[in-house]
Amino acid sequence: MQLTKFTDLSLRVLMYLTQHDRLQPVTINEIAQQFSVPRNHLIKVVTRLNKLGWVFAMRGRHGGLRLGLEANQLKLGNIIFELENTSTLIDCGKPPCALKGQCHLKEILDDALNVFYAHMNTFSLADVVNQQTQSAVISMHQRYQVFLSTQAT
Amino acid sequence: MQLTKFTDLSLRVLMYLTQHDRLQPVTINEIAQQFSVPRNHLIKVVTRLNKLGWVFAMRGRHGGLRLGLEANQLKLGNIIFELENTSTLIDCGKPPCALKGQCHLKEILDDALNVFYAHMNTFSLADVVNQQTQSAVISMHQRYQVFLSTQAT
Numbered sequence: 586m587q588l589t590k591f592t593d594l595s596l597r598v599l600m601y602l603t604q605h606d607r608l609q610p611v612t613i614n615e616i617a618q619q620f621s622v623p624r625n626h627l628i629k630v631v632t633r634l635n636k637l638g639w640v641f642a643m644r645g646r647h648g649g650l651r652l653g654l655e656a657n658q659l660k661l662g663n664i665i666f667e668l669e670n671t672s673t674l675i676d677c678g679k680p681p682c683a684l685k686g687q688c689h690l691k692e693i694l695d696d697a698l699n700v701f702y703a704h705m706n707t708f709s710l711a712d713v714v715n716q717q718t719q720s721a722v723i724s725m726h727q728r729y730q731v732f733l734s735t736q737a738t
Numbered sequence: 739m740q741l742t743k744f745t746d747l748s749l750r751v752l753m754y755l756t757q758h759d760r761l762q763p764v765t766i767n768e769i770a771q772q773f774s775v776p777r778n779h780l781i782k783v784v785t786r787l788n789k790l791g792w793v794f795a796m797r798g799r800h801g802g803l804r805l806g807l808e809a810n811q812l813k814l815g816n817i818i819f820e821l822e823n824t825s826t827l828i829d830c831g832k833p834p835c836a837l838k839g840q841c842h843l844k845e846i847l848d849d850a851l852n853v854f855y856a857h858m859n860t861f862s863l864a865d866v867v868n869q870q871t872q873s874a875v876i877s878m879h880q881r882y883q884v885f886l887s888t889q890a891t
Contacts, residue, residue, distance in 0.1 A: 586822050588739055588847075593828050600841055619836050661846065669739050675746050683772050683878055687870040688753055693814065693861050694741075701854040708846050717840040725836055 592668040594622060595630050596713075599664070602640060603656045603714045604722040610649025615729050637667060656714065662706030674698055745821040747775060748783050749866075752817070755793060756809045756867045757875040763802025768882050790820060809867065815859030827851055 588596075597620050605611055613631060617624045631650065634640035641653045652659075666672070674694045677685040741749075750773050758764055766784060770777045784803065787793035794806045805812075819825070827847045830838040 586739060586741055586745075586818070586827065587824055587829070588827050592739075596828075596843060597835060597837065600837060600843070621833055621836075665739070671740055674739065674741050675749075676740070680774055682750060683774075684750065684753060684871060684874055687868075687874045688866050689868060689871075690749060690753070690866045693858070693866065697854050697857045700857045701850050704850045704853045705846070713841050713843045713846065715840075715842060718837060718842075721837055721840045 586674065588665065589669060591630060591633075592665060594620065594627070595634060595668050596664070598627070598630060598634065598650075599639065599652070599656075599659065599710055600714055600718060601722055601725075602650055602652045603710060604719055604726070605649075605651040607719075607723060608726045609730060610643070610647055611651070611726070612649055615726070616650070618729065618732075619725050633668070639664075656711035657709045659710040660706045661708045661710065661713070662702040662704070664710070665705060666702055672698075739827065741818065742822060744783060744786075745818055747773065747780070748787060748821050749817070751780070751783060751787065751803075752792065752805070752809075752812065752863055753867055753871060754875055754878075755803055755805045756863060757872055757879070758802075758804040760872075760876060761879045762883060763796070763800055764804070764879070765802055768879070769803070771882065771885075772878050786821070792817075809864035810862045812863040813859045814861045814863065814866070815855035815857070817863070818858060819855055825851075 598616055601616055601619065602611065613624060613627055616622075616631075617627045620627075631640060631642065635642055635653075638653045639659060641651050643649055643651070673691065674697075675691060677691060751769055754769055754772065755764065766777060766780055769775075769784075770780045773780075784793060784795065788795055788806075791806045792812060794804050796802055796804070826844065827850075828844060830844060
């Protein structure tokens with residue numbers, strides 16, 4: 586029982602972007618390099634976050650990525666619920682269970698998952714990020730700016 | 739975020755065995771057939787359940803599988819916790835996260851997972867099984883006995 590890699594990476598992207606106001610424009614290339622993930626994979630993540638209205642992508646030379654909402658408006662339970670492709674912890678159809686619809690397991694698991702999401706919704710993206718996170722992102726970004734300047738020369 | 743197939747199958751096996759007192763000895767072959775799963779996969783599941791003391795395997799001609807504890811002693815949270823290989827919902831090391839140890843995400847997720855397990859522990863295996871489950875297992879078992887008798891002739 587783990588979050589998908591897609592959700593995990595989405596959360597990393599959202600955390601990074603909580604600092605967008607304090608950074609030069611953040612690009613997909615930058616985030617891909619910071620988290621050592623394939624650019625194509627990241628594009629899928631950012632596209633999804635953009636569709637959800639959680640990330641804005643500004644085109645152009647000075648464009649970049651930024652959060653579409655304040656970090657305290659993004660509840661963690663809702664983020665995970667939207668990004669995970671499944672809303673249940675078991676699939677009674679894969680492989681088909683001979684007891685499907687004849688036991689309380691799915692119902693009990695569904696309830697517990699709702700309890701999990703309700704608990705997660707008492708926290709927002711802002712609660713995930715502390716002073717250390719802020720400093721770490723800013724340092725990472727500054728190193729990337731130095732890297733870019735060496736590439737340009 | 740889903741239970742592993744291993745946990746899912748383990749829960750199906752445990753549900754089936756709640757009725758062991760009312761059935762002829764239940765074999766691995768029987769359960770493999772009932773849930774359409776490969777015998778080798780099921781052997782791994784039963785071996786694990788046996789090591790945990792939740793399933794007893796009696797050898798010999800009249801041997802078979804039975805629960806090692808009363809169904810109401812097997813708490814669902816504990817069952818899932820033991821069978822899932824992970825105790826966290828994200829792995830900050832795969833791929834290595836540049837923010838590892840510098841944010842509150844893992845801590846918040848770990849807490850929410852504990853809330854999930856605590857909720858699941860308010861239910862036992864006995865709560866999963868209702869009258870319908872009992873009848874379904876007994877019918878499945880009877881059909882298997884008929885199948886066996888046709889094989890023997």
